[in-house]
Amino acid sequence: MLTRATKIVATLGPASSDPDLLEAMIRAGVNVVRLNFSHGTAQDHIDRARLVREAAQRAGREVGIMADLQGPKIRVGKFTQGKIQLVPGEKFVLDAARTEPGDQDGVGLDYKELPRDVKPGDTLLLNDGLIVLTVDFVQGPAVHTTVKLGGELSNNKGINKQGGGLTAPALTAKDMDDIKTAMGLKADYVAVSFPKNATDMELARQLCAVAGGGHKPGLIAKIERAEAIPELANILKASDGIMVARGDLAVEVGNAAVPALQKHMIRLAREMDKVVITATQMMESMIVNPVPTRAEVSDVANAVLDGTDAVMLSAETAAGKYPLETVKEMAAICLEAEKADRHELGADFQGKTFTRIDHSIAMGALFTAHHLGAKAIVALTDSGSTALWMSRHIVRIPIYAMTPNLTTQRRMTLYRNVRPLLMDNNADRDNALVDAESHLKKRGIVQSGDVYAITVGEPMGQPGGTNTLKICRAA
Known part of the structure; x- marks a missing residue:
C-alpha cells in the first residue's frame, strides 16, 4: 500500500464549506485545514472549526487546524469607482490623511506609517508587484510618486517596498483578538504573518499561552519579508516551523531569488528540527481549470524533493471551482515525486x-x-x-x-x-x-x-x- 509522506494543507472558504465536500477533501488527502483570519468573523471561524472536526470524525481520520493571522494591513484605501487605471509616467499620491475615496490622482492608506517608512528614490510595489511606483518626495502625510509600471489598481490592494523596510508590527490589535478566538477553538497551529525577528514569534507565543488556558499550539512563522531572511535561524529557534510564503516574499526580494531561498529555508528548517510548509500559487490555475499546468506540477514536485513537510492550497480550495480535484491532483503529484526521491540516509x-x-x-x-x-x-x-x-x-x-x-x-x-x-x-x-x-x-x-x-x-x-x-x- 503506497502511503504519501508529504502533507497537504488546504484553506477553507466559501468553495469548501459544504460538510460533504469537506469530508471528501479529507478522504482525498487533506491533513491540515487552514482558517484564513484575513476573511470572516470570529464566529465564522468557530463554526468552520466545528465543521472540520465533524467532517474528520466522519472520515475516520484526525486533521490539524491552522489559524492563519491576518497581520498588518499594508494596503491602499478604496476608490470612488472601485478601481482606476494607472498609466506609466503619471503622478500618483498615496495620502495617509485622505479620508474620501481615491481617484486618478491619489488614494488614502490603510497603513498610516508609510510616509515615515519611505524616502525619495524608493520603489513601491502594489498589487503583488503588478504596479510599480517610484517615490519622488514625501510631504507630511502624503507620498508623491511617479508610475513606473501601470495597470489596474482596485480597492485595498497590498503595498510592498522593494528590499523591505516597512515598520508595521507583525501582530496587530486584530491579531491579538484573533489569537483568543484561535485558542478558544483549540487551533493546533497558529501562523504569524510578516514576522521580522524572533521577538515577534516570542510575543505571539506569550499571547497564545495567556489565551490558551493550558492549550499550546504550534507556532508557524510566515517568511514573507526581506528582513526575515537574515534572521531566519533566530526566527526558527523561536517557532515550531515556518511557511515559505512566496507571494509577498517574491515582491520584496524579486521573483528570481525565491526558488533558491525556498531550498535554503526548507534545508535549514529540517536541520533545526522544525516543520516547513511551502505555499502560494502552487496550483493557482486550478482555481478556474480542472487540471494543473505542467509548471505547477513541477513546482509541487520540486517542493516535495526539497524535503518540505507540507504543500499548501490557498484560493484553489477556498474560492476555486475544483477544490476536491485540486486536492486529488496534489496528492498524486506528491506520491510520484516521493517515489523518485533517491536519498541516502x-x-x-x-x-x-x-x-x-x-x-x-x-x-x-x-x-x-x-x-x-x-x-x-x-x-x-x-x-x-x-x-x-x-x-x-x-x-x-x-x-x-x-x-x-x-x-x-x-x-x-x-x-x-x-x-x-x-x-x-x-x-x-x-x-x-x-x-x-x-x-x-x-x-x-x-x-x-x-x-x-x-x-x-x-x-x-x-x-x-x-x-x-x-x-x-x-x-
Missing part, C-alpha cells in the same frame, strides 16, 4: 553527535529500520518529539506515531511521513507494546512475520523519556 548521520538519549534512540530506530527493510517504524510518544526527529530524515518506511494525547496527535498531522494514531494511555510498557502491535495488525500495517522497529520510554508517559528501541517480528 547514511549521509545524514556522518559526522553527527547526539547529546540526548531520546534523540539517539529516534535516530537509531531510523537507521536500523532502513537497513533491515522494516515494514514500519513505530514511536510511542507523549509529546511527539521522537516522531518529529525521525521525520526530519527522508526514509521510505512509514512512521506511525502512537500517542494517548489528542493534542499531540493533531499536531503531528503536519509532520512529513508521520501517521499519527491515538492509543489508550498505558502505564505498563509491556502492555503498551502488545497494544501497539494489535493496532498495527488491525489496520493492516503489519502482518504476521513482518519486522518493525518500535521506540518507547520507561517509565511510560513522561515527555522526553524515550529510552528504548525494540526490533519486533509481528506474531
Whole structure:
C-alpha cells in the first residue's frame, strides 16, 4: 500500500464549506485545514472549526487546524469607482490623511506609517508587484510618486517596498483578538504573518499561552519579508516551523531569488528540527481549470524533493471551482515525486553527535529500520518529539506515531511521513507494546512475520523519556 509522506494543507472558504465536500477533501488527502483570519468573523471561524472536526470524525481520520493571522494591513484605501487605471509616467499620491475615496490622482492608506517608512528614490510595489511606483518626495502625510509600471489598481490592494523596510508590527490589535478566538477553538497551529525577528514569534507565543488556558499550539512563522531572511535561524529557534510564503516574499526580494531561498529555508528548517510548509500559487490555475499546468506540477514536485513537510492550497480550495480535484491532483503529484526521491540516509548521520538519549534512540530506530527493510517504524510518544526527529530524515518506511494525547496527535498531522494514531494511555510498557502491535495488525500495517522497529520510554508517559528501541517480528 503506497502511503504519501508529504502533507497537504488546504484553506477553507466559501468553495469548501459544504460538510460533504469537506469530508471528501479529507478522504482525498487533506491533513491540515487552514482558517484564513484575513476573511470572516470570529464566529465564522468557530463554526468552520466545528465543521472540520465533524467532517474528520466522519472520515475516520484526525486533521490539524491552522489559524492563519491576518497581520498588518499594508494596503491602499478604496476608490470612488472601485478601481482606476494607472498609466506609466503619471503622478500618483498615496495620502495617509485622505479620508474620501481615491481617484486618478491619489488614494488614502490603510497603513498610516508609510510616509515615515519611505524616502525619495524608493520603489513601491502594489498589487503583488503588478504596479510599480517610484517615490519622488514625501510631504507630511502624503507620498508623491511617479508610475513606473501601470495597470489596474482596485480597492485595498497590498503595498510592498522593494528590499523591505516597512515598520508595521507583525501582530496587530486584530491579531491579538484573533489569537483568543484561535485558542478558544483549540487551533493546533497558529501562523504569524510578516514576522521580522524572533521577538515577534516570542510575543505571539506569550499571547497564545495567556489565551490558551493550558492549550499550546504550534507556532508557524510566515517568511514573507526581506528582513526575515537574515534572521531566519533566530526566527526558527523561536517557532515550531515556518511557511515559505512566496507571494509577498517574491515582491520584496524579486521573483528570481525565491526558488533558491525556498531550498535554503526548507534545508535549514529540517536541520533545526522544525516543520516547513511551502505555499502560494502552487496550483493557482486550478482555481478556474480542472487540471494543473505542467509548471505547477513541477513546482509541487520540486517542493516535495526539497524535503518540505507540507504543500499548501490557498484560493484553489477556498474560492476555486475544483477544490476536491485540486486536492486529488496534489496528492498524486506528491506520491510520484516521493517515489523518485533517491536519498541516502547514511549521509545524514556522518559526522553527527547526539547529546540526548531520546534523540539517539529516534535516530537509531531510523537507521536500523532502513537497513533491515522494516515494514514500519513505530514511536510511542507523549509529546511527539521522537516522531518529529525521525521525520526530519527522508526514509521510505512509514512512521506511525502512537500517542494517548489528542493534542499531540493533531499536531503531528503536519509532520512529513508521520501517521499519527491515538492509543489508550498505558502505564505498563509491556502492555503498551502488545497494544501497539494489535493496532498495527488491525489496520493492516503489519502482518504476521513482518519486522518493525518500535521506540518507547520507561517509565511510560513522561515527555522526553524515550529510552528504548525494540526490533519486533509481528506474531
